[in-house]
Amino acid sequence: MPGKQVLVTGGAGYIGSHTVVEMVTAGFSPVVLDNLSNACPESLKRVEAITGTSIPFYSADLLDKPALQAIFDKHDIEAVVHFAGLKAVGESVAKPLSYYKVNVGGTTNLLEVMLEKGVYNFVFSSSATVYGEPQFLPITESHPAGACINPYGRTKYVIEEILKDLSIAEKNLRVVLLRYFNPIGAHKSGTIGEDPSGIPNNLLPYVSQVAVGRRSELSVYGSDYDTVDGTGVRDYVHVVDLALGHIAALKKLEDISGCKVYNLGTGTGYSVLQVVEAFEKASGKKVPYKIVDRRAGDSASVYADPSLAEKELGWKAERGLTEMCEDCWRWQSQNPQGFKKD
Ligand SMILES: NC(=O)c1ccc[n+]([C@@H]2O[C@H](COP(=O)([O-])OP(=O)(O)OC[C@H]3O[C@@H](n4cnc5c(N)ncnc54)[C@H](O)[C@@H]3O)[C@@H](O)[C@H]2O)c1
């Protein structure tokens, strides 16, 4: 579908902005919708600088149906890549209604408008969080899903189920659900990257903020897991590889029917201390840390079997942990305060 217009919801955010870059490179014409609740307009300016292309942007909310309808009326949208939503696990426990309203309600609004306007191609940002506590490793797409341990995870699972039901009811609808493992890293230019507001929840943003001097030390959540060194193991995947997974999914939409599910990960797990060591090497900075109690809800090890994506999408993560850390550091060191205050 190259050349065709693709609506990218949440396209100003971390994964969305990287995907917009790769979409332009692949010949698609992205149209971005984002309410900027967790992003800056600066990220899209930088995407425009990287790509040398002007990106149509709508500052609009998923819950604002007339605004969605106006975008579909203005553009000949062929497919939707749906990133927009709330993603902070702790906040989802404190404010579950906001999470159900924005993530689930926002998605049903978007789907209603798509169907009304005759748009039938959909790629959705799901998460390995839908698998809950792993029952076996590596995790394949047939691993049981739904035993989520927080409202954020449940919203992802509920949306997946809605999409499966809808793709049965609407024979024209084609859906690819992408279950991301742990996206990290940044674009090679160092001009776009992850810019969390407040104290980062996730490992890499925290590590890089320690390395750049914004925080004094990392808390390592537990060192008594049954892993290589006792710290938690995850499947970190470069955000540019992840972005390329969306290009593969968009192309796949042309020859599927119904709803397909793919893991996007590397298949390799690294421990917290292995990540810290790799980051220190990549940045040349020390990352002081202290071991603290386990974080509630964390699993010892989570990593993907990504072979289905390779077989059916022709997608495979190419970038290793060293490159992920180097790219993350380039972004963080060039933009110590993220997008806002340079
Ligand atoms: N980053 C991860 O570790 C990870 C892992 C698995 C899945 N995901 C999912 O991938 C998607 C993108 O994640 P990200 O890391 O880029 O997050 P992000 O917060 O950087 O991007 C989400 C974007 O959606 C926008 N948004 C939020 N609510 C909106 C609304 N009501 N209307 C319009 N725009 C809205 C935000 O402003 C933001 O730019 C999310 O759906 C997230 O749940 C992320």
Ligand SMILES: CC(=O)N[C@H]1[C@@H](OP(=O)(O)OP(=O)(O)OC[C@H]2O[C@@H](n3ccc(=O)[nH]c3=O)[C@H](O)[C@@H]2O)O[C@H](CO)[C@H](O)[C@@H]1O
């Ligand atoms: C509880 C939680 O937020 N879960 C989310 C988080 O899972 P994950 O726990 O997979 O990602 P993460 O980046 O929060 O943690 C990765 C690993 O680092 C450890 N760690 C993390 C931060 C820190 O300051 N110190 C530390 O030791 C953590 O215990 C784990 O072993 O991200 C995923 C996406 O990537 C999903 O969105 C999950 O829902």
